[in-house]
Amino acid sequence: MAETHSDILVVEKLTKVFGGLTANEDISFTIPHGAICGLIGPNGAGKSTLFKTLLGVHKPTRGRILFDGRDISGDSQQQRCRQGLCCTFQIAESFNDLSILEAVMVGAYSRASRRAEARAMAREAIAAVGIAEWEHLRYSELNVYLRKKAELATALATQPRLLLLDELFAGCSHQEIGELIGLIDALNRGRGITFIIVEHVLHVIMSLCARVIVLESGRILEVGGPREIATSPAVLSAYLGEDYDADEHQKFGR
Numbered sequence: 001m002a003e004t005h006s007d008i009l010v011v012e013k014l015t016k017v018f019g020g021l022t023a024n025e026d027i028s029f030t031i032p033h034g035a036i037c038g039l040i041g042p043n044g045a046g047k048s049t050l051f052k053t054l055l056g057v058h059k060p061t062r063g064r065i066l067f068d069g070r071d072i073s074g075d076s077q078q079q080r081c082r083q084g085l086c087c088t089f090q091i092a093e094s095f096n097d098l099s100i101l102e103a104v105m106v107g108a109y110s111r112a113s114r115r116a117e118a119r120a121m122a123r124e125a126i127a128a129v130g131i132a133e134w135e136h137l138r139y140s141e142l143n144v145y146l147r148k149k150a151e152l153a154t155a156l157a158t159q160p161r162l163l164l165l166d167e168l169f170a171g172c173s174h175q176e177i178g179e180l181i182g183l184i185d186a187l188n189r190g191r192g193i194t195f196i197i198v199e200h201v202l203h204v205i206m207s208l209c210a211r212v213i214v215l216e217s218g219r220i221l222e223v224g225g226p227r228e229i230a231t232s233p234a235v236l237s238a239y240l241g242e243d244y245d246a247d248e249h250q251k252f253g254r
């Protein structure tokens, strides 16, 4: 696949096999700098596996990952994070006693070496997602929406250039989803952060993404604009359902 300076990510023939199960097979695509790209498909299609391989949680069985033109396939998660490839991660149970500020500082420590510096970086990320007034709340006290925003702030505190969101919007109300869409759009436009978004809430994908990759059974089924995807017979049959109303989502188009 042709690689250009305009691509922050180039994925070449990526395959991940678990025992007898091929979770990702021969996956190739490119993501331009500054894009917001959607990754959709049925349960078990291999979306989270692909993210984990990109992040260095899984070692690819075959294939290569280039980040900003450099082969990172052998790099650790920490090395990838320092280069700017990061995800929102669910805060572990053991973090329940931490405040939002302390949890976000964990993200900041991927770059900062001193406490004051980590705190300043964390505060900046917390302000960026609009939850400064709650920074002292314990994680265990947070509702789903605040938790999601705190997770986003933790990822932002690592200063990402490419941020992977795996079902960040799950469990949020329609209004909260609208606000999160606005926030992702602002982070993309204001900070130039590139996003890949895995989401079953389709209007998130249709609102934000110029390009959508559809996975099915570990393989790429289709790549295209949201409108193309929403009207593709193969995608309708494999995932969206034959009665999916593409016009319903047209109004969100970027």
Ligand SMILES: Nc1ncnc2c1ncn2[C@@H]1O[C@H](COP(=O)(O)OP(=O)(O)OP(=O)(O)O)[C@@H](O)[C@H]1O
Residues within 6 Å of the ligand: 018, 021, 023, 041, 042, 043, 044, 045, 046, 047, 048, 049, 050
């Ligand atoms: N660590 C693992 N070991 C073995 N099999 C795995 C592992 N992780 C995922 N799988 C399998 O790989 C396939 C793809 O799973 P994956 O979690 O990537 O799907 P997904 O597209 O994220 O699904 P969902 O929409 O439900 O989150 C599934 O069959 C899953 O059971």
Ligand SMILES: [Mg+2]
Residues within 6 Å of the ligand: 047, 048, 049
């Ligand atoms: Mg998943």
